[in-house]
Amino acid sequence: MKADDGTPLPVRRLGDLRLPAQGLGCLSMTSFYARADPAEARATVRRAIDRGVTLLDTADVQGLGEGERLLGEAVAGRRDRVLISTKVGLERDQEGEFLGVRGDRGYIRQRCHASLRRLGVDHLDFYVKHWAAPGERIEEAFGALAELVTEGKVRHLCLSEVSAATIRRAHAVHPVTAVQSEWSLWSRGIEAEVVPVCRELGIGIIASCPLGRGFLTGSIGSAADLGPAQDFRHGLPRFGHANLARNQAVLAALRHLAASRDLTVAQLALAWLHQQGDDVVPIPGTARRDHLEENLAAALVELTPDERQAVAAAVPPEAVHGDRYPPFLMRLVDN
Incomplete structure (x- = not known):
């Protein structure tokens, strides 16, 4: 299915905000792939x-700041038409080595000011606390973030990849506009607790990695398809040789269902996610215009209840082999 340039994107809600149904993830523009x-x-x-896309998502660790600089250059002259989202909390050294997760007040304030400079803007529309370390006092982080809202440097506060309990604790300090977590046909862990608590509290859901870091495009048949060694997916268990071979089985049924609707596999996967609720905004990432158009077309697809059920049944959770991250990172998500 091709994108229809003349058709506006449907509208979704994140908290009290109304915005187009699909955003753009910018991770692949500068790093990790x-x-x-x-x-x-x-x-x-x-x-x-x-x-018509307004939500543009990056993070201070993407390209060690290069992601924010690139996005700032791209939106120059169009700032009033977009919602810029960036993140704080994951710390890397100048060589890119991961150092851990932080949420202390001084760190958050310093990183916010650095993000504003790199982006070339006077405020962030969404500022996202990136993960939470085991035992982290999210109250300190959200207190610091709330100060930035009061000072006019930030408009809305969000969380990323945290537990339902952490969402409740943060929301008690300052309203959470949205929770950004991985959600796709092969990453459905947030459906049990995180999605229900978000809906109870009126918090929107930003679905990151909605195409399974490229797997649900149907274009990754082996590790060779991931490209150069620096592509970080080489280190993710789901893309390891044995797991990747077993995960191919889920694509066969999806290809059949997609073909029956004249869709690509990626469009079918995105269409399924788009119809999980009017409080869900997927942010598929790409650095190419042709892939952007393919992804945007999915926002216009209507699936029947039977089709939605068939898509979900094609990728049951037990059919997905391997964790999302290696063990040392798995300990840092969903806290």
């Missing part, structure tokens, strides 16, 4: 804005 063409990445952001 194969090297993207910066000019094409900037053109992709601008094309997204022209197509």
Whole structure:
């Protein structure tokens, strides 16, 4: 299915905000995957804005700040048309080595000011606390974030990859606008507790990695398809040789269902997620305009209840082999 340039994107809600149903994840533009063409990445952001996308998501650790700089360049002259989301909490050294998760007040304030400078803006629309360390006092982090709201540097506060209990504790300090967590056909862990507590509290859901870090595009048949060694998916258990081979089985049924609707596998996976509620905004990531158009077309797809059930049944949780992250990172999510 091709994108229809003349059809506006449906509207969804995150807390009290109303915004287009699909955002744009910018991770692949500067880091973690194969090297993207910066000019094409900037053109992709601008094309997204022209197509009505407003939510643009990055993080201070993406490219060690390069992700924020690129996004700032891309939105120059269009700032009033977008909602910029960036994150704080994951610490890396200058070589890119992961140091851990932080939420102390001084760190959050310093990183916020650095993000504003790199983006070239005077405020962040969404500021997202990136994960929570085991035992972390989320109250300190959210108290510091609330100060930034009072000072006008931040408009809305969000959380990423945390437990339902942490969401409740943070929301008691300052309203949480949205929770950004991985949600896709092969990552459904938030459905048990996180989604219900978000809906109880009126918190929106930003679905990150809605295409399973590329797996649900149907284009990754082996590790060779991941590209260069620096692609971080080489270190993720689901993309390990044995697990990846077993995970291919889920794609066969999806391909059949997608073909019956003249959709790509990626569009079918996104369409299923789009119809999980009017408080869900997926942010598929890409640094290419052709992939952007393919993804946006999925926001216009209507699946019948029977089709939604068939899609979900094609990828039962027990059919997905391997954790999302290696053990040392798995200990740092969903706390």
